[in-house]
Structures are given as C-alpha cells and as structure tokens.
Amino acid sequence: MDSEYRFSHKHVLGLADLSAEDILAVLQTAESFKEISSRSIKKVPTLRGKTIINFFFEPSTRTRLSFEVAAKRMSADTFNISNSGSSTVKGETLIDTARNLAAMNPDCIILRHPRSGSARLLADHINASVINAGDGTHEHPSQGLLDLMTVREAKGRIAGLKIAIIGDIAHSRVAHSNIIGFSKMGAAVTVSGPATLIPPGIVDLGAQVSRTVMEAVEGADVIMALRIQKERQQDPLFPSLREYAKFFGVSQKVADAAKPEAIIMHPGPINRGVELDPKLADGSRSVILEQVTNGVAVRMALLYLIMGGD
Amino acid sequence: MPGLILLKNGRVIDPANGIDQIQDVLIAGGKISAVAPPGTLSEQTGGIVYDLAGKWVVPGLIDMHVHLREPGQEYKETIATGTRAAAAGGFTAVAAMPNTKPVNDNQTVTLFILAKAAEAGFARVYPVGAISSGSSGEHLAEFGELRQAGAVAVTDDGLPVGNSQLMRRALEYAGNHDLLVISHAEELSLSHNGAMNYGSLATRLGLQGIPHVAEEIMVYRDLALAEFTGRPIHIAHVSTRESLALIRRAKKKGVAVTAETAPHYFTLTETAVDGYNTLAKMNPPLRTEADVAAVRGALQDGTLDAIATDHAPHGELDKDMEFDLAANGIIGLETAVPLTLQLVRENNFDARRMVELLSVNPARILGVPGGTLSVGAPADITVIDPEKKFVFTEESIQSKSKNSPFLGWELQGKAVLTILEGRITWRQEGDFSS
Numbered sequence: 226m227d228s229e230y231r232f233s234h235k236h237v238l239g240l241a242d243l244s245a246e247d248i249l250a251v252l253q254t255a256e257s258f259k260e261i262s263s264r265s266i267k268k269v270p271t272l273r274g275k276t277i278i279n280f281f282f283e284p285s286t287r288t289r290l291s292f293e294v295a296a297k298r299m300s301a302d303t304f305n306i307s308n309s310g311s312s313t314v315k316g317e318t319l320i321d322t323a324r325n326l327a328a329m330n331p332d333c334i335i336l337r338h339p340r341s342g343s344a345r346l347l348a349d350h351i352n353a354s355v356i357n358a359g360d361g362t363h364e365h366p367s368q369g370l371l372d373l374m375t376v377r378e379a380k381g382r383i384a385g386l387k388i389a390i391i392g393d394i395a396h397s398r399v400a401h402s403n404i405i406g407f408s409k410m411g412a413a414v415t416v417s418g419p420a421t422l423i424p425p426g427i428v429d430l431g432a433q434v435s436r437t438v439m440e441a442v443e444g445a446d447v448i449m450a451l452r453i454q455k456e457r458q459q460d461p462l463f464p465s466l467r468e469y470a471k472f473f474g475v476s477q478k479v480a481d482a483a484k485p486e487a488i489i490m491h492p493g494p495i496n497r498g499v500e501l502d503p504k505l506a507d508g509s510r511s512v513i514l515e516q517v518t519n520g521v522a523v524r525m526a527l528l529y530l531i532m533g534g535d
Numbered sequence: 536m537p538g539l540i541l542l543k544n545g546r547v548i549d550p551a552n553g554i555d556q557i558q559d560v561l562i563a564g565g566k567i568s569a570v571a572p573p574g575t576l577s578e579q580t581g582g583i584v585y586d587l588a589g590k591w592v593v594p595g596l597i598d599m600h601v602h603l604r605e606p607g608q609e610y611k612e613t614i615a616t617g618t619r620a621a622a623a624g625g626f627t628a629v630a631a632m633p634n635t636k637p638v639n640d641n642q643t644v645t646l647f648i649l650a651k652a653a654e655a656g657f658a659r660v661y662p663v664g665a666i667s668s669g670s671s672g673e674h675l676a677e678f679g680e681l682r683q684a685g686a687v688a689v690t691d692d693g694l695p696v697g698n699s700q701l702m703r704r705a706l707e708y709a710g711n712h713d714l715l716v717i718s719h720a721e722e723l724s725l726s727h728n729g730a731m732n733y734g735s736l737a738t739r740l741g742l743q744g745i746p747h748v749a750e751e752i753m754v755y756r757d758l759a760l761a762e763f764t765g766r767p768i769h770i771a772h773v774s775t776r777e778s779l780a781l782i783r784r785a786k787k788k789g790v791a792v793t794a795e796t797a798p799h800y801f802t803l804t805e806t807a808v809d810g811y812n813t814l815a816k817m818n819p820p821l822r823t824e825a826d827v828a829a830v831r832g833a834l835q836d837g838t839l840d841a842i843a844t845d846h847a848p849h850g851e852l853d854k855d856m857e858f859d860l861a862a863n864g865i866i867g868l869e870t871a872v873p874l875t876l877q878l879v880r881e882n883n884f885d886a887r888r889m890v891e892l893l894s895v896n897p898a899r900i901l902g903v904p905g906g907t908l909s910v911g912a913p914a915d916i917t918v919i920d921p922e923k924k925f926v927f928t929e930e931s932i933q934s935k936s937k938n939s940p941f942l943g944w945e946l947q948g949k950a951v952l953t954i955l956e957g958r959i960t961w962r963q964e965g966d967f968s969s
Contacts, residue, residue, distance in 0.1 A: 241739070318856060340857035341741035342811035361859070363741025398741060425744065426735015 232530040236348045236355045239364035240406040248410060252374050254526035255519065261298055262521055271533050272299035278326055281337040281358070282308045287493055287517065288358050288368070292335050295524035299533075301332075319343060320350050327351035332532050336360070354531045362396050368492055369402030371523040373410060375516045376447055379488050384411030389442040389483065390432070391417050391475055392451030392500050393462075395424040399492045400451055404432045417441035418451075418473055421462040438472070438479055445483040449490040450475040450501040466499050476502045480510070488512045539563050539582030540957065544573050545592035545918065548890050551907035555887055560592055562914040565957035570908060587918055590951065593890045594906050595627025595915030597897035598868060600692075600717075600771055600795060600843035603629070603660070606647060607636025612848040612935045614648060617868070618657035620846070620934035622960035624868040625950025627915040628659035628905055629846075630897075633670065634693040640665035640676040642684035649685050657960050659915075661687045661903055663717065666705045672697050675708060682712040687901050690717035692771060695753055697723060702757065706766040715901060717769045720753035720778070721819070730859050732805040732820040740811065742858060745820050747775040754778045758785040758792055767791035769900055772845050774800045774819040776829035783838045793900045794833075795841040798867060798874035799940070801830045807940050813854045813861035815940040817847070835884045840896045844871045848936030866934045869927075870941050876921055876948035886921075918952035920966065925949060 232250050234242065243251075261269055277296045281289050289305065296303045306326075317325075319338070326334060333354040336344050341361030348355040359365040377383050388407050394400045394416045407414050408431030416427060417435040427434060435441035442448050453469060463469050480489065480502075489501070489511045497503045506513060540562040547558040547570060559576045561569040569576055578584055603617040612620075614631075621629050631648055633639035639648065645662045652660035664681035668674045670691040678689060689709060696702040696718075709716050726749040731737050733744025754770055758781060761768035773779060773796045785792050799817065804824055807815035815821060833839040847864025854861050871893070879889050894917075898906030905915050924947045929937045953961035 320855060338857075340859045342858045345811055346857060361741050362743075395738075401738075401741060424738040425733060426738045429735040430739060 235531060237366050237527055237531065238344045238348060238355065238357045240366045240369050240402045240409070241364065243366070245409045248370065248373065248406060251370050251523065251526050251530065252377060254530060255370070255374050255522040258525045258529070259519070259522040261525070262518070267298050268300060269298065270300045271529060272296065272301035275301040275333070275532050276331040277301045277303045277333045277335065277528065278331045279303060279305045279335050280326065281306065283337050283339050283359070285337050285358070287520070288337065291517070291520040292358060292524050295521050296528055298521070299525055299528055301528065319346065323347050323351050327353055333528065356527060356531070359398050361398065362401070363398055364402045365398040366402050367520070367524055367527060368399050369406040370527070371516055371520040372403055372449070372490060372492070373406050374519045374523055375490065375512050376488070378515070378519070379512055380446060383407065386412045386446040387444055388412050388414045388447045388449065389417070389445040390414060390449045390451065391438055391441060391473065393422040393453055394418055394427060394451070395422045396454060397451050401430065403449065404430045408432070415441045415445070419463045419469070438475070439482050442479055442483045445487050447488055447490060448475055448480060448483055452492065452494065453496055453500050455496070470499050474500055474502065475505060477505065480505055490516060492516070540954065541576060541578055541582055541584045542592055542916070542918065543584060543586050545587030545590050547592045547908065548886050549594060549908040550887050550891050550895050551594070552909055554908070560908065560916070562916070562954065562957045565914055567908055567910055567912050567914050569910060585918070585952065589920070589922065591886065591919040591921060592908070593917050593919060594894045594908050595953070595955065596625045596872070596893045596917050596950075597628040597901070597903070597905055598626045598844050598846065598871070599630040599841055599897040599901055600797070601629040601631060601846040601868065602634065602848065602864070603631045603648070604848060605635065605651060606644065611850050611853070614651040614660065615655035615657070616933070616935040617846070617848070618652060618655050618660060620866070620868040620932070621658040622953045622955070623933040623950070624870070625872045625917040625919060625953055626658055626868060627917065627953060627955045627960070628661060628903065630661040630663050630687065630901060632692045633663050633665040633690065638665050638670050639663070640668050640670065642677070642680040645681055645684035645686050656958070658955060661901060663688045663690055663692070664714070665689060666691045666696055666716070667701060670694055672701060675701070675705060678708055678712045678714055682714055686714065687903060688715035688717050688769070690719060690771065692717060692719045695719050695721040695723060699756060699760065703760050703764060706760055706764040706768065710766050713902070715767060715769055717771050718753070718757040719771050720750050720757060722749045722752045725749035725752070729820070730816065731808050732822050734805065734823070736805055736809065740809070745818070747777060747822065747826070750775050750819050751777045751781060754781050758782065758790055761792055762788070762790045767793070770794040771843070772797050772800070772819060773830070773839065774822050774826060776826050779829050779833040779838050783833070786838065793840040793896070794838065795843040796830050796834065796839050797843060797845045798871050799865060801827055801834065801878065802874050803940060811858040812940065813856070813858055814865065814938055814942070816858065816861050816863055817865055818863040831878060831883045834878065834892060835888070840892070840900060842871065842875055842892045843897070844868055846934070848934055849938045850936055854938050864938070866932070866936055866939050868934065869932060870939065870946065872919060872950050873946035873948040880947070914954055914957040916954040917950050919948060920951045921948045923947065923949040923951065
C-alpha cells in the first residue's frame with residue numbers, strides 16, 4: 226500500500242463508498258488489532274475519552290455487542306439505545322432523536338435501522354461520525370468487511386476466488402455489502418436462490434446469477450448461506466421452509482460441489498436445517514465463529530480509522 | 536365589473552380558432568371583446584394597456600390534476616395558496632382531487648371547496664368527487680349530489696379502485712350524471728411497499744421497487760372496462776411506455792379514452808432519487824429514459840391529451856425523513872410552463888400543441904369553459920414570456936409547500952400575466968411598468 230495513504234472517510238455508510246484501497250486498509254488494521262482480543266488484559270487506550278452511541282432500532286445481539294466490545298477494548302465510552310427505550314416510540318422522528326443525541330457531543334453514532342438510507346440521513350443531519358450497522362435492505366458494511374477479513378485469513382487472498390452467496394439476496398443488506406466488497410477486491414461472486422429473492426440489476430452490483438444452487442457453488446472457494454427471514458412469508462416468495470431447505474439449503478451435497486477446501490460462512494443467526502445443514506455449520510470447514518471473532522477486530526479498526534487519527 | 540385591458544402586439548396562440556399570429560386582444564366586462572390585427576383597436580381612456588411584444592397570449596391554462604389539501608391538511612396548502620400558485624404558474628383553472636380530509640365524497644365538501652375558491656379568487660376550481668365513499672373502495676359515492684354541487688369528475692386518486700366491479704359500476708353510473716371517471720392506475724398488490732421504480736437503482740439503494748406493470752395492468756383493466764361499458768375514461772399521470780402503447784391501441788379501436796401525464800414524467804428519470812432524495816419521491820415513480828422518451832412521443836402524437844401537474848404539496852414534516860416513510864408527490868403548478876416549453880424548444884412539439892395540452896384539451900375533457908380566445912368568451916388569458924430565464928428558488932414559490940426536485944434549476948419561460956375573467960390574478964414583478 227502507498228505509504229501516503231490515509232483513510233479519509235468520516236462516516237462508513239456502505240462498501241459502495243469505499244475504494245479497494247480503503248477496504249484493504251481496514252482489513253490490515255483489523256488484522257493488527259485482532260491480537261488485542263487474545264490478551265489477558267483486552268484493552269488498549271487508543272480511543273480513551275471518545276464517546277460512542279449504539280443506536281439500534283432493530284433487534285440485534287451479535288452486531289450491537291460486537292460494536293460495544295470493540296469500542297470498550299479501545300477504551301471508548303459506549304452507550305446503548307434501543308428502539309423500545311428511545312423517544313422514537315413517543316413519536317419523535319429519527320432526525321430529532323439524532324439531533325438530541327448529537328447535542329451530547331458523541332464522537333460516533335452506530336446506527337441499525339429498518340429503513341434503507343437512514344444512516345445517510347443521520348450523517349447528513351449531525352456532526353458526529355456515523356457507522357451504518359445495517360440500514361434496511363441497503364448495506365451492512367462492517368459485516369461485509371468482517372466477511373472479507375475471514376476469507377482473506379482462511380485463503381490468504383481475495384482476488385481470484387469464487388464466492389457463492391445462497392439465499393435471500395433481495396432483502397439482504399449483508400449480501401449487498403458482500404457482493405460490492407468481494408467484487409471490489411477482485412473475487413468473482415455468484416448468487417443463487419429462489420428467483421423471487423433475486424433482485425433486479427444484481428449484476429450491476431457485480432454478481433453473476435445462477436439458476437440452481439449446485440451451479441452456483443461449482444468450483445467455489447467460499448459458500449455463504451444467508452438467513453431466510455421467516456417474517457417475509459406474507460409475500461408469496463417461496464412455498465414453504467421445507468421446500469426451501471430441499472432446493473436452496475446448503476447441504477452436504479451442495480458443499481461437495483464446491484472445492485474440497487471451500488469454507489462455509491453464514492452471517493447469523495442461523496435457521497439450522499433451513500438454509501444450512503447443521504453438520505456443515507458445526508463442521509471443520511465452517512468459519513462461522515471466526516466471522517464473529519473477526520467482527521470485533523473489524524469494528525475496532527473502523528472506530529480507530531474514523532476517530533483515532535487525531 | 537373589471538375594466539378594460541388591451542393586450543398589444545403579443546403572439547396570440549388560439550388553436551380553437553386556428554389563430555397563431557401577432558394580434559391585439561381587448562378585454563371588457565370580464566370577456567374577450569375583440570381580437571384584431573395590431574394597432575387596429577383604439578386605446579380607450581381608463582383602460583390598462585400592455586405591450587406584449589415577444590410574448591405569447593394564450594387561453595388560460597387549465598391544470599386538470601392538483602391537490603389543494605384543504606380541507607384537512609392546511610399546513611401543506613390551502614385553496615387560497617394553491618390557487619395563488621396556480622395563477623403564478625399561468626393557470627386560470629384547476630381540478631381539485633378529492634383526497635382531502637375529509638374526502639370530497641359528498642356535496643358538503645364540494646360546496647366548501649367552491650366557496651373557498653370563490654373567496655380566494657385566484658383561479659376557477661373544479662372539484663373532483665370521490666368514486667367511493669371515503670375513497671375506501673367499497674361503495675359508490677353520491678355522484679348525483681356531487682354533480683349538482685359542482686363536481687366535474689370522479690376519482691379515488693391517490694388510490695386505485697381495486698375492485699373491478701366497483702370501477703365498472705362507477706363508469707356506468709357516472710353516465711347518469713355526466714361525470715368523467717378518472718383512473719389512478721395502480722395494481723396495489725404489485726406496488727405494495729414500493730418506494731421507487733423497480734430496477735437496479737432500487738436494488739443498489741436497497742429500496743423496494745414499483746414495477747411498471749403495476750401501472751400497466753390497471754391501465755389495461757380500465758381501458759377494457761371503458762370499452763365494455765361504452766363510457767369515457769381518463770387515465771391520470773401516465774408514466775410508462777407500455778401504458779402509452781395500451782392507450783394508443785385503445786384509441787385506435789375507438790375507446791373513449793383520454794390521458795394525461797405530468798411534467799416530471801417527461802423531464803426526470805429515476806436517477807433523480809439517487810442519494811435518497813425524497814423530493815423526487817412520487818407515485819407513480821419516476822421511471823427510465825425509455826419511458827421519458829415514450830411520454831414525449833405520446834404528447835406529440837396525440838396518445839396523451841393533456842399535461843397536468845399532479846401538484847402535491849407536502850411540508851418538511853412529510854419529506855425530511857427516511858425515504859421509505861416520506862410522502863409521495865411534488866408541487867408542480869409553478870414549473871409546468873417552463874418544463875413544457877423545454878419540449879417546445881427541443882422540437883418535441885410546437886407552441887400550438889403546448890396550448891392544446893395545457894388548455895384546450897383539459898377544458899374539453901372536463902367539459903368546462905375555457906381553452907379559447909373567442910370573442911365573447913370569459914377573459915381567462917395567460918401571457919407567457921417564452922424567453923424569460925429564472926432560477927427556481929424556495930423564495931419564489933407561491934405555494935405553501937416547497938417540495939420540488941427542480942429547486943435550484945435554471946428554467947426558461949414563465950407566465951408573466953394571468954387574467955381570470957378580466958381580472959389580473961398574477962403579474963410577474965419587474966416585467967411590466969404599466
């Protein structure tokens with residue numbers, strides 16, 4: 226990397242806004258931070274005195290905790306607000322709530338919100354840095370970055386790999402960030418799932434589309450299964466979870482069609498036996514828990530890069 | 536009684552009388568009293584004289600699709616502010632959609648709207664009643680009383696009539712009362728939850744798409760019902776290429792269909808919403824370049840009969856928020872003339888066709904006076920300066936709301952004088968010294 230390089234983003238709203246150089250900087254920083262989490266005293270003073278607000282409008286265990294752990298390991302002060310505890314349930318708008326939070330001078334707000342574009346809206350209205358922790362069906366950049374880190378760690382590279390992403394591509398912000406991120410870093414991304422869950426123009430984001438899961442995973446280095454959101458059943462997207470598991474679930478047979486050393490990923494939480502065979506989730510090729518570990522390192526890196534520069 | 540006004544040396548464009556030449560127009564007693572070659576009408580004492588060299592004198596523009604928001608949402612617009620915006624945009628008449636609060640589904644609301652419009656005095660307001668009570672899509676509204684009170688058409692605009700039998704009955708029963716039925720064509724099961732046009736931009740923004748077929752399926756149904764019942768239908772805010780193909784085919788078959796589009800559908804594409812710009816959020820949504828080209832072609836070839844603005848005022852409260860949650864619609868009364876003139880400048884059609892689209896045809900479709908400069912007709916007249924350039928700013932807007940994707944645009948062409956029954960309802964400051 227160019228020694229003159231400097232990560233110059235105030236906000237991290239999506240991987241669409243980051244260059245390959247930016248992504249590499251995050252991954253390298255995360256790799257160097259990963260060791261901190263294995264120390265007996267898991268804390269560095271880097272972000273001492275910084276205030277970080279976790280502003281979560283949707284239920285989240287993994288992502289919220291991961292950001293909080295990351296911030297605390299960097300010695301930042303963290304505060305959590307969830308939808309039920311915030312004044313938005315009293316009718317306050319997102320912008321008003323955000324302005325009130327901003328008036329308390331946080332350095333960074335981490336937003337999880339059910340509406341696409343909400344992180345951008347927040348960034349447009351307040352002075353603090355904003356990290357998008359998932360906005361609607363748009364992007365989930367820290368998840369994309371931790372997936373990139375996990376693949377780079379397991380395979381030693383990203384460029385030239387074949388990544389198969391299986392499942393609900395249409396409603397998955399994880400899929401969107403991954404397609405954008407892996408494509409930018411030189412991997413070939415193929416998606417497959419029920420045609421009802423493949424959105425228009427996904428090719429423009431950088432993905433190929435396969436009609437069958439078997440075709441999608443053929444020769445793949447990475448198989449990523451996505452969570453099926455059971456709450457989407459009112460729109461007739463597929464007949465049943467049973468049929469979904471049979472034709473679109475990642476089974477041993479599907480895994481066998483990929484390269485023998487292919488790794489299995491899932492952003493969690495898993496519907497075991499629906500989108501992913503439990504034996505694969507827990508098997509030797511699974512890096513699912515490594516994804517979670519790397520999530521902390523990636524989020525430490527993001528916090529450091531947007532706040533630790535001064 | 537309004538006094539004498541002499542409009543001198545303007546280019547009189549009056550398609551109804553086959554006139555497109557420099558003429559003087561004399562207004563007396565609220566009516567057009569003479570149209571004659573320049574210099575042949577004597578200037579009378581006490582009258583106002585305007586020298587309109589370089590300007591167009593056309594029959595008062597009629598916007599057949601506006602939302603005035605009163606009663607119920609006066610923070611967005613009132614009948615007074617909406618008609619003031621109409622006058623400033625060159626309109627002498629507007630048709631007011633019924634999705635007020637309460638819905639204009641009865642004579643009381645219709646009479647209220649007419650009383651407020653008369654009080655304001657900026658433009659003729661033609662109330663449009665609801666097809667169904669409360670626009671809830673279940674029972675027919677009382678068309679007879681709506682008509683008696685002054686409604687000129689019926690629609691559930693803002694919502695489609697989802698039930699085909701109800702639409703059929705509306706078309707049949709509207710015939711008893713000489714009411715036009717206006718279709719808001721949208722198949723809700725396809726557009727449900729959608730926030731913008733379906734396609735790769737929607738995917739990139741993570742927004743649910745509204746596919747063009749959601750409009751076309753309903754356009755087809757309503758054309759089929761119009762043909763089946765033998766009753767006329769008017770299709771509102773047409774936005775897609777295939778809708779236009781369906782309308783073109785129906786017209787060829789002799790179905791009594793008329794149709795309108797709005798300036799944004801021939802000016803903007805879906806890319807205007809990129810960056811989650813809620814000022815470009817509307818329903819039907821902005822479409823693709825191919826659709827824009829098709830709309831332009833249809834204005835030229837007669838598939839589309841009218842340009843209407845779908846003026847939809849919303850406050851910041853309704854727009855400054857998450858894209859999904861933001862209200863649909865933009866104001867349009869004050870940008871229609873320059874945006875339509877842009878098509879004239881680009882040779883999509885000529886000035887005469889522009890007057891047909893904005894005045895002659897809306898009058899004919901709604902069955903209301905206007906659209907002509909015939910001697911003896913009410914003096915509803917719009918004077919347009921086709922060259923005048925201006926930057927469209929919030930400060931210049933007469934509407935109560937400022938929700939326009941054209942803010943900051945440099946526009947060319949402006950209504951500089953608007954006359955309603957011989958009274959001046961709008962005069963562009965700085966353009967006349969009279």
